[in-house]
Amino acid sequence: xxxxxxxxxxxxxxxxxxxxxxxxxxxxxxxxxxxxxxxxxxxxxxxxxxxxxxxxxxxxxxxxxxxxxxxxxxxxxxxxxxxxxxxxxxxxxxxxxxxxxxxxxxxxxxxxxxxxxxxxxxxxxxxxxxxxxxxxxxxxxxxxxxxxxxxxxxxxxxxxxxxxxxxxxxxxxxxxxxxxxxxxxxxxxxxxxxxxxxxxxxxxxxxxxxxxxxxxxxxxx
Ligand code: AP5
Numbered sequence: 421x422x423x424x425x426x427x428x429x430x431x432x433x434x435x436x437x438x439x440x441x442x443x444x445x446x447x448x449x450x451x452x453x454x455x456x457x458x459x460x461x462x463x464x465x466x467x468x469x470x471x472x473x474x475x476x477x478x479x480x481x482x483x484x485x486x487x488x489x490x491x492x493x494x495x496x497x498x499x500x501x502x503x504x505x506x507x508x509x510x511x512x513x514x515x516x517x518x519x520x521x522x523x524x525x526x527x528x529x530x531x532x533x534x535x536x537x538x539x540x541x542x543x544x545x546x547x548x549x550x551x552x553x554x555x556x557x558x559x560x561x562x563x564x565x566x567x568x569x570x571x572x573x574x575x576x577x578x579x580x581x582x583x584x585x586x587x588x589x590x591x592x593x594x595x596x597x598x599x600x601x602x603x604x605x606x607x608x609x610x611x612x613x614x615x616x617x618x619x620x621x622x623x624x625x626x627x628x629x630x631x632x633x634x635x636x637x638x639x640x641x
Contacts, residue, residue: 541590550579
């Protein structure tokens with residue numbers, strides 16, 4: 421499997437990628453996660469990226485292409501990949517095409533996760549992520565396990581709220597998505613790679629629609 425999950429912040433790219441990786445045995449490559457790991461580790465990249473991410477803007481294309489080139493060279497990506505959050509601009513998509521041609525790993529499909537923008541604010545302000553395993557929850561729609569009153573026998577996730585999930589920064593991220601990332605819909609549509617998925621409603625139902633879209637894409641090849 422070699423796919424891109426495309427969609428606005430909060431459209432469920434990360435949630436669905438986590439469900440696909442076990443079944444399809446390919447890694448989820450989330451550029452947001454890679455950047456957050458660099459910030460947490462205090463690397464030079466992390467120091468440069470932090471202010472940009474906190475402002476809801478995009479890290480520059482050359483940096484992102486360098487990160488993707490390095491990640492796709494790792495052994496686990498030889499079986500395929502789920503790109504989550506990359507590409508996000510036309511120059512990133514052009515760079516990705518060139519890189520994938522060079523390594524002989526062309527894209528099979530680009531799945532557009534479609535969600536009404538009004539719902540995204542609630543999804544993102546309610547998101548909580550487990551610090552240890554990265555699993556994503558939502559205090560409104562996908563709550564974490566309730567701590568048990570058993571006196572400490574139950575393990576509960578160590579949750580955090582992303583700094584860019586404040587209302588003001590979410591607004592900026594949605595604006596950036598519309599101006600810089602939305603043009604990729606036309607870009608991949610004109611190349612016959614785009615599959616649209618209704619990403620609203622029950623998370624399991626979205627997974628089923630996504631799997632059906634991947635079957636449709638494989639039938640077109
Ligand atoms: P990144 O981490 O990629 O953030 P994003 O694209 O804004 O996407 P999110 O992670 O916010 O949302 P998601 O679609 O994965 O939704 P999720 O599944 O978590 O990027 C962060 C920053 O890094 C960027 O702003 C930028 O600065 C930088 N960056 C990253 N990549 C870059 C690039 N290529 N170029 C330049 N800069 C880059 O779901 C959200 C919530 O909704 C969760 O709580 C979940 O439980 C819930 N949910 C999911 N599905 C459903 C459903 N069906 N119904 C109800 N709730 C649901």
